[in-house]
């Protein structure tokens with residue numbers, strides 16, 4: 001049997017929750033652009049569409065380069081948040097990590113300061129690529145300096161790195177061997193794909209490097225999100241609510257994978273971050289801090305106060321997202337072109353979920369990067 005078939009069906013699929021029609025989805029939708037204080041994932045502005053259904057507010061924010069098939073999962077997560085609500089939490093607070101983008105080592109202290117007191121885990125981005133492809137020149141030494149600066153500033157914190165598939169197998173093995181003295185909590189997606197991930201993990205073990213390997217893109221980008229666990233390619237998985245189609249689907253993937261999970265953000269606004277906190281609060285086991293502190297990287301948000309960590313933790317939101325503040329919304333609202341761009345993306349993603357897309361695709365596969 002295909003283990004992925006046991007996951008909760010997507011809205012609009014046989015046996016799945018009802019899929020509202022496009023007009024209903026868009027009735028209260030507001031497109032926003034949030035300026036960022038720290039450049040992340042190659043952008044200074046995070047664009048998102050906020051929707052309001054009978055259950056509450058929801059976010060649909062697939063990255064601009066994502067096509068309809070991949071975006072359809074993000075729409076499924078929004079339908080769950082706004083038209084169904086989230087499952088009950090088993091804990092009241094969720095520990096979170098600070099996220100340090102690929103900044104110069106001298107700027108690390110300033111980034112960490114944005115997360116406030118009490119941060120016990122830090123994720124450091126490494127292996128940054130130029131927009132046209134290829135590692136940024138000097139990235140290896142810049143990565144080592146950035147990670148070591150974090151360790152210097154926070155000697156007791158759990159430090160993890162995320163390469164977003166940016167290294168070759170040889171580069172990953174060399175860098176993770178070099179970083180042994182830092183005592184990394186884990187290395188997230190050092191190389192692309194499941195087979196390469198398994199190779200890095202095996203080669204590190206052969207060298208006596210015990211750094212655990214976490215799978216991120218190999219879970220959210222593969223047609224079968226469970227394949228990574230079946231291939232014994234990772235020690236833990238990173239799960240994100242929007243790319244995996246909602247809190248219930250992500251929780252089912254964690255359960256079926258049988259691996260510990262770290263819940264991370266998709267650089268969502270505070271509305272979407274609350275969904276990540278709902279998933280993290282719902283999982284029976286949560287041994288690692290979650291990557292849900294990214295609202296701290298925004299210069300403006302839509303919820304007051306924003307869903308940012310305090311004392312190293314986020315509160316569990318309960319069954320629905322916090323409502324945006326109307327004044328804040330007005331300040332970051334897109335113009336009519338922006339609203340139309342999002343409406344088209346909702347239509348295209350909706351057609352995939354409804355099975356009416358021109359090429360007949362229905363919610364499978366991935367068609368973007370990172």
Ligand SMILES: O=C(O)CCC(=O)C1=CC=C[C@@H](O)[C@@H]1C(=O)O
Nearest residue numbers: 041099123264265266267291370
């Ligand atoms: O996990 C974190 O600490 C922050 C979230 C994060 O790193 C990401 C958010 C959005 C897109 C991804 O490129 C990236 C990730 O790879 O985990």
Ligand SMILES: [Mg+2]
Nearest residue numbers: 162164188216
């Ligand atoms: Mg990642």
